[in-house]
Structure formats: structure tokens, C-alpha cells
Amino acid sequence: MNIFTKAALAAGASALLATSAYAASHEQVTKLRIQTHYAPETVSGKLAAQYVDDIQTMSNGGIQVEMFYSSSVVKSVETFDAAATGILDCDMTGGGYQTGKNSAFQFVGDIMGGYETPYQQLSWLYYGGGMDAAEKLYNKYGMELIGWWVYGQESFASSKPIAKVADFKDWKFRSPPGMETKIFEKLGAKPIVMDFTEIFTALETGIIDGADASGLANNVGLGLYDLVKYANYPGFHSMPSDHLACNKTKWDAMPEAHKRIMKVGMEALALRTALTFEKKNAEAAAMLRKQGVTLSQWSAEELQKFRDAAQATWPEFADTPEAKALVESHLAYLDQLGLVSK
Secondary structure (H helix, E strand, C coil), X not given: CCHHHHHHHHHHHHHHHHXXXXXXXXXCCEEXXXXXXXXXXXXXXXXXXXXXXXXXHHCCCCEEEEEECCCCCCCHHHHHHHHXXXXXXXXXXXXXXXXXXXXXXXXXXXXXXXXXXXXXXXXXXXXXXXXXXXXXXXXXXXXXXXXXXXXXXXXEEECCXXXXXXXXXXXXXXXXXXXXXXXXXXXXXXXXXXXXXXXXHHHHCCCCCEEXXXXXXXXXXXXXXXXXXXXXXXXXXXXXXXXXXXXXXXXXXXXXXXXXXXXXXXXXXXXXHHHHHHHHHHHHHHHHHHCCCEEECCCHHHHHHHHHHHHHHXXXXXXXXXXXXXXXXXXXXXXHHCCCCC
């Protein structure tokens, strides 16, 4: 056997081993059960469906997802624990639902009165040290943060005008749990914490005067402005970071290729979400005005009153080591952006 034959055989063996390793990695199937609080007909629900299609297609079927919408397995606030304990595999709601577990989740869920655009908030996560700080928090509770999708500032739905801080006086509205309730109580409102899926009925029956649900386009998808005829646009008070977080044991057992696909897919979803809502919210605003819905744009002075109240509340929620670290990280980055009150 001459040297060329030996070399050819060696090359062939190496190629066979590489092919076998590739095949083995691609034979491993990752099956995931993911729940989101969004209904499938909302803009965010459709974007979530696109993400699922993307990762299944990019993995050539190696990732298989069973998707649950409208919190159909467990309540929205219970999704995180359901994933951590194996009832589900991944949580596609948001960290803000877990503030009762650790106040630090407020500062990965919705800092409120902080960033002005999704791009600023995402840049903190990916380039401002946010991912490292957030990963420590999620890992502590048996979960892995895969990424964020931020649709921008939310708008209220209300049965009465909501054009200035004074309008919050005695305003009963649906609020998510956490820091928001404290901020709005200081401003004179009466927040009522309830599940995302209960908003429509509560508005319809008059249990609440208004709701903090989602962005303008999502609120349209939920049918909220069929019931009430006031909103604010552009939004200012809340810009939640919806997340994808998965059971850490499940995540650690996944092939690296599948992990990469899911993380890069989340970055694509984040950009698609921010761009989509810029367009969809503007379209929704134009449509609602034609339908007689009053949209209030807040003045700079009124916006600053809200930001001051929000930023004054952050220290009250920085009561754990993880929360303090996250607040310090946000404040340093917000200072760079010129968004912190001096």
C-alpha cells in the first residue's frame, strides 16, 4: 500500500467519522412544549408562531414544538414554574410575572419609566451586560433565558379619558403584578392584578375602568376597543420584555446546534417584533381614530411626572442582591443614554 493509498484511506475514514458525528447530532430530536399568554390571532401570537416555524425549519425538523396559546395549560403567572418543574419545557410570557418570587424579575420584565425604544432595551440585554446578570437570576430558579422580544411601549384601554397624570385619580384598571401597582397607587389609581386572559370580561362587566394589557395593535386584536373608547398613543408607561425561558436541565441536554438556532431565532424575532409593531401600532391608531376612539398623546411635562414616579419606585424593589445588581446595571446604561432624572 503506497503513501497515496494510505492517505486516501485516512481521509475517507475521517470523512466517514465526521459524517457519522453530523448524522448523530442531527438524529437527536428536541421536543419542546412552549406556552405563551398571547392569543394566536394577536400580532404577538402570530409572531410567536413564526418563531416556532423558523426554528423547526432551520433545524430541519430536529426541533419539534408543541405550542400552547392563551395560557391554555396553566395561568400566565404559573407558566415559569410549570416549565421549571417539567409540566412544560419553555415559558414564552415575561419575567414580570415572577416578581413575587424575586423582585429582580421586575428588572428583566419591565423596568417602567426607563428605556424609550425596544432597541435601547435590547441593547442593554446584549451589549450592556444584561444577559450575564439575567442568566444568573434565571439559573437560580432552574431556568435558562434564551432571549427577549420587545414590542415597544404599551397603550392603555380605558372607558374614560387618560390624557394626563390627574386622570389616574381613582381609575380602576387591570395591572400585571409587581412594581406597576406601586407606581400607579402613588399617582392616585386603583390597580387590580388579574390574569391577562381575564381582561376582556372584566372590562365588559365594568369590574375595571381600563386595562394595561399590551401595545395598541395587540389591544385591537383582543377586542378591547370594541368595549371602551379611550387610549393613549404613543405609549410611555410600560415596555415589557417578553421572554423565552426554558427548563435548564432540558436546555443543557440539547445539541449545541439546536441551542444556537433557538438563540439566533430569538434575535430575529426581537427585530421582527420591534419593526412589526412600529407599523402595526401606527395602522391601529389610524383605524381607531376613524372608529371614534380618542387617542391622547401626553405632553413632555406629564411624561416626566410619570418617569419621576417610576424611577423613585425602583429602589423599593431593589431588595435582593440580584435586584440591586440589575438596577445598578440599568441605571449605568440609562445614564449613558441620558434617560435618568438628575
